[in-house]
Amino acid sequence: MLFNSIDFALFLPIVFILYWFVFNRNLRVQNALLLVASYTFYGWWDYRFLALILISSVVDYLAGMQIASTGCPGKRKAWLLLSLFTNLGLLGFFKYANFFIDSFVRMLTILGLSVNQSSLQVILPVGISFYTFQTLSYTIDIYRGKIKPTRDVVAFFTFVAFFPQLVAGPIERAKSLLPQFLNRRRFDAAGATDGMRQILWGLFKKVAVADTCARLVNEIFANYQQYESGDLILGVIYFAFQIYGDFSGYSDIAIGTARLFGFGLMRNFAFPYFSRDIAEFWRRWHISLSTWFRDYVYIPLGGSRVKPLHHIRNTLITFTVSGFWHGANWNFIFWGFLNGLYYLPLMLSNRVKTHMDMAATGKRLPGFREWLSMVLTFILTCIAWIFFRADNIRQGFYYLLRIASTSPFSVTRFSRISFLFIFILVITEWIQRQKEHGLQFDRVPVAWRWAVYYGLILLIYFSGNFQSKYEFIYFQF
Amino acid sequence: MRSFLIRFLLFCLGLVMLNLVVSFGITRGMLFKPYLAVKKCPDQPEAVILGDSHGAVLMQTDLPESIFNMSFGSDNLMDMYLKLHFCIRHNPGLRAVLITADDHIFNAYRKSKNNASRSVFFADYSAYRNVYHANPVQYVMLRHVLPWMPLFDLNNAQLLSQYARIMIRRRLNPDGYANAILWKNLNPAVRQDKARTRVMNQFEGDFDNGLHDAFRKIVLLCRQHQLKLIGIRFPVTEEYAGAVPQICHDHVNAVFNEAGIPIVDFQNVYIGQPDLFLDQDHLNREGSRKFGCSLENVVLHQKMWDADNALITVPN
Numbered sequence: 001m002l003f004n005s006i007d008f009a010l011f012l013p014i015v016f017i018l019y020w021f022v023f024n025r026n027l028r029v030q031n032a033l034l035l036v037a038s039y040t041f042y043g044w045w046d047y048r049f050l051a052l053i054l055i056s057s058v059v060d061y062l063a064g065m066q067i068a069s070t071g072c073p074g075k076r077k078a079w080l081l082l083s084l085f086t087n088l089g090l091l092g093f094f095k096y097a098n099f100f101i102d103s104f105v106r107m108l109t110i111l112g113l114s115v116n117q118s119s120l121q122v123i124l125p126v127g128i129s130f131y132t133f134q135t136l137s138y139t140i141d142i143y144r145g146k147i148k149p150t151r152d153v154v155a156f157f158t159f160v161a162f163f164p165q166l167v168a169g170p171i172e173r174a175k176s177l178l179p180q181f182l183n184r185r186r187f188d189a190a191g192a193t194d195g196m197r198q199i200l201w202g203l204f205k206k207v208a209v210a211d212t213c214a215r216l217v218n219e220i221f222a223n224y225q226q227y228e229s230g231d232l233i234l235g236v237i238y239f240a241f242q243i244y245g246d247f248s249g250y251s252d253i254a255i256g257t258a259r260l261f262g263f264g265l266m267r268n269f270a271f272p273y274f275s276r277d278i279a280e281f282w283r284r285w286h287i288s289l290s291t292w293f294r295d296y297v298y299i300p301l302g303g304s305r306v307k308p309l310h311h312i313r314n315t316l317i318t319f320t321v322s323g324f325w326h327g328a329n330w331n332f333i334f335w336g337f338l339n340g341l342y343y344l345p346l347m348l349s350n351r352v353k354t355h356m357d358m359a360a361t362g363k364r365l366p367g368f369r370e371w372l373s374m375v376l377t378f379i380l381t382c383i384a385w386i387f388f389r390a391d392n393i394r395q396g397f398y399y400l401l402r403i404a405s406t407s408p409f410s411v412t413r414f415s416r417i418s419f420l421f422i423f424i425l426v427i428t429e430w431i432q433r434q435k436e437h438g439l440q441f442d443r444v445p446v447a448w449r450w451a452v453y454y455g456l457i458l459l460i461y462f463s464g465n466f467q468s469k470y471e472f473i474y475f476q477f
Numbered sequence: 478m479r480s481f482l483i484r485f486l487l488f489c490l491g492l493v494m495l496n497l498v499v500s501f502g503i504t505r506g507m508l509f510k511p512y513l514a515v516k517k518c519p520d521q522p523e524a525v526i527l528g529d530s531h532g533a534v535l536m537q538t539d540l541p542e543s544i545f546n547m548s549f550g551s552d553n554l555m556d557m558y559l560k561l562h563f564c565i566r567h568n569p570g571l572r573a574v575l576i577t578a579d580d581h582i583f584n585a586y587r588k589s590k591n592n593a594s595r596s597v598f599f600a601d602y603s604a605y606r607n608v609y610h611a612n613p614v615q616y617v618m619l620r621h622v623l624p625w626m627p628l629f630d631l632n633n634a635q636l637l638s639q640y641a642r643i644m645i646r647r648r649l650n651p652d653g654y655a656n657a658i659l660w661k662n663l664n665p666a667v668r669q670d671k672a673r674t675r676v677m678n679q680f681e682g683d684f685d686n687g688l689h690d691a692f693r694k695i696v697l698l699c700r701q702h703q704l705k706l707i708g709i710r711f712p713v714t715e716e717y718a719g720a721v722p723q724i725c726h727d728h729v730n731a732v733f734n735e736a737g738i739p740i741v742d743f744q745n746v747y748i749g750q751p752d753l754f755l756d757q758d759h760l761n762r763e764g765s766r767k768f769g770c771s772l773e774n775v776v777l778h779q780k781m782w783d784a785d786n787a788l789i790t791v792p793n
Contacts, residue, residue, distance in 0.1 A: 189481040454491065458628075461637075
């Protein structure tokens with residue numbers, strides 16, 4: 001079920017009413033309702049893949065219990081390995097099997113050996129990368145002694161499958177989300193109202209900004225040989241806002257929806273395009289994934305408390321693996337590696353934490369230096385996005401080459417409507433940059449607030465992208 | 478919770494009000510009024526025109542009193558079947574039906590992108606269900622709720638945004654806008670391009686079985702009520718006529734021929750007269766006036782009612 005569909009518009013109020021008005025007396029029944037709703041939400045796409053969520057849930061529930069109950073290090077490790085093997089095995093098979101087969105065959109071909117290739121017909125289950133990482137963090141944290149396992153089966157299964165963040169995050173940690181299933185929830189009117197605003201802002205970002213840009217991006221990237229530099233640059237800018245609108249829009253809807261049910265999910269995006277360097281960008285972009293890789297890849301590798309060369313290695317490995325998480329293709333791996341390369345100069349010059357606050361704090365507009373840093377960071381990000389969006393790494397390089405070798409003054413794909421939506425997005429988020437999301441305002445008079453809500457609803461409606469064919473980009477990861 | 482629900486309901490009430498404003502201000506006039514107007518069909522016309530947007534541009538005042546134009550928007554053959562039922566029920570004196578024989582009428586595009594929600598005004602539930610397989614809730618929504626709540630009908634989104642854009646452009650530059658969109662003022666390359674784009678959009682997909690079924694039902698219904706069915710191919714520009722795939726043209730001729738329905742082909746009557754067109758395939762006000770006369774001459778005066786010719790091409 002898509003957040004921007006009529007199905008979800010009917011599904012959400014039904015679950016909301018049952019949750020707060022029918023099953024509000026008993027926590028376990030409320031959790032059971034959320035579990036049924038979550039499985040329905042996921043099964044709407046393809047019920048067969050519910051089996052994978054069930055396998056992950058059962059294995060991690062048992063592994064968590066066993067790791068905590070046994071004192072024998074060997075047994076603890078065996079249960080942890082079982083959890084890792086099951087989750088990464090499922091992920092590896094469904095997401096990476098064909099990539100490894102293709103790469104292996106290509107390598108043999110390069111070595112002069114001829115092989116009959118037959119790819120597997122594997123459908124990638126929506127959201128497998130997200131819930132796999134979420135459940136993995138549960139068993140790893142129990143193994144590390146950071147959290148205790150839960151005995152409540154329903155609460156745990158609902159934690160794994162919680163519908164607002166099941167298919168595209170934020171990737172929650174058991175430490176923060178699981179206790180919310182175990183404690184009684186109270187309706188918070190202010191939180192729910194703000195949740196509704198966040199949902200509206202997320203819908204605007206997805207339907208108006210991302211889907212409007214998507215049409216142009218698809219056209220330009222599919223026929224990049226026919227376009228000159230001006231259009232190709234526009235294509236990357238459109239994509240930068242498409243992926244931001246798409247993914248942060250999804251996160252906003254997910255967080256807002258969870259707030260309607262009394263849950264607090266972690267922030268996933270903190271206005272990343274206002275970053276002044278790449279380190280700051282990665283503290284603001286897909287925060288739940290970046291911190292996951294920090295805690296479960298970068299730090300176990302030794303993090304920064306190692307020799308400089310090992311530090312560089314750890315950083316590049318973390319970024320490259322993060323790229324590989326996004327997709328089983330060399331262009332994603334290169335995208336991750338490129339971001340790692342961007343990061344190295346800052347790391348080596350000890351300037352990773354230069355910009356810990358928000359740009360232009362205490363001021364209305366940024367100074368020239370800050371403005372320049374933001375533009376440069378955006379340009380670097382856009383160069384990396386080319387490889388992210390390209391069909392393969394070769395296309396990414398050709399795209400860059402055409403930008404460098406053709407006229408930047410030939411622009412045929414400028415879309416006023418896309419730029420209007422991007423302008424509204426950027427201005428609103430700049431004004432609201434110290435807040436959690438673009439529509440978080442309390443001191444504005446009611447009439448103004450409501451005018452903004454209705455205005456946004458009309459903009460979303462008039463963008464005409466409802467029931468669009470553009471699914472959320474991150475569903476494919 | 479109480480205050481949240483009250484605020485939420487008030488917000489929804491605001492949405493309902495917004496819908497009513499859009500309904501009375503824009504959509505009833507733009508989308509529904511012509512449908513509702515043709516329900517006030519004059520007594521005893523001899524013939525009705527069932528067409529899509531090509532027929533809809535023909536003003537009723539340009540037609541003889543005995544012919545009533547019941548075309549609208551992007552109606553397809555399924556809508557026309559429902560309208561024909563309505564017509565027969567209300568006009569016992571009906572003798573002939575002039576139905577569109579334009580080249581795209583059997584293309585799948587016609588089925589997926591038409592105003593099915595509007596032809597609901599001509600049908601009771603059982604008739605509508607037979608054609609569109611709608612359930613009672615959908616029927617009630619389409620007929621009684623969505624006309625008042627146009628913003629809840631997602632099919633209107635693109636139409637309304639287009640309307641808003643045109644209104645803004647007109648307001649910003651009234652004279653410039655009017656001149657810029659006149660077909661005769663466009664340069665030949667732009668005309669070619671527009672015609673090609675239009676054809677690409679209108680002829681996408683294969684021929685649709687449902688539309689063929691609807692045509693057969695129309696033929697049967699006319700036979701049952703002794704109505705003469707005549708195909709009309711409406712005038713289009715040179716650029717559009719040149720871009721239409723021959724296979725579609727031949728297919729329509731073959732289907733009509735097989736059913737024994739004559740076609741009066743006006744397609745090329747105004748070739749080389751761009752001043753009669755609003756765009757690549759629609760007549761303007763002047764074109765409507767001229768075409769009204771032609772239709773009267775050819776169809777009424779030459780007693781087309783009794784013609785047996787399979788294809789009558791009206792010369793330029």
